[in-house]
Amino acid sequence: MVRSLTEAELIAAGEALGRGLEPGALLTLEGELGAGKTTFAQAVSRGLGVREPATSPTYALVHRYAGRRGPVFHLDCYRLRSPDEAADLDWQGLLAEGDAVIVEWPERAGAWLPPPSHRLRLTHLPDPDRRGLEVLG
Numbered sequence: 001m002v003r004s005l006t007e008a009e010l011i012a013a014g015e016a017l018g019r020g021l022e023p024g025a026l027l028t029l030e031g032e033l034g035a036g037k038t039t040f041a042q043a044v045s046r047g048l049g050v051r052e053p054a055t056s057p058t059y060a061l062v063h064r065y066a067g068r069r070g071p072v073f074h075l076d077c078y079r080l081r082s083p084d085e086a087a088d089l090d091w092q093g094l095l096a097e098g099d100a101v102i103v104e105w106p107e108r109a110g111a112w113l114p115p116p117s118h119r120l121r122l123t124h125l126p127d128p129d130r131r132g133l134e135v136l137g
């Protein structure tokens with residue numbers, strides 16, 4: 001099911017997801033450029049208690065924020081030139097230490113990505129003010 005959401009609704013959905021997220025979750029966000037992955041990741045982080053202003057991680061692979069229960073890691077795999085660059089990431093360490101790990105462009109990490117606990121996809125819709133939010137698993 002694809003939910004059609006305004007930006008305010010998408011943010012509210014992300015915050016609600018973050019508030020209810022189990023410790024150690026690995027959340028992947030698929031979707032084209034500008035689909036709202038970073039917007040959603042920031043909302044999830046807020047739901048996890050992150051208060052600092054989150055910046056788009058497009059130019060840094062891993063951002064670390066302090067959440068209510070522990071660190072929240074936000075990764076953007078867009079800049080990986082090949083999946084093998086994801087081999088250098090300490091995925092198990094991030095998952096062990098993090099209260100949550102949120103990954104944009106997970107498909108670029110290929111088989112190095114551990115099994116996600118929540119897979120979501122954001123899509124563009126004909127209405128430029130709305131985005132589709134789909135739970136893939």
Ligand SMILES: Nc1ncnc2c1ncn2[C@@H]1O[C@H](COP(=O)(O)OP(=O)(O)OP(=O)(O)O)[C@@H](O)[C@H]1O
Binds near residue numbers: 006008031039058128
């Ligand atoms: N309903 C909506 N939900 C989310 N963002 C929206 C919505 N409507 C408009 N927008 C705008 O779309 C843009 C989404 O940008 P965002 O950086 O979150 O996308 P992204 O998927 O992370 O892109 P990238 O692949 O470049 O990292 C923002 O400028 C936001 O204001």
Ligand SMILES: [Mg+2]
Binds near residue numbers: 058
């Ligand atoms: Mg982004």
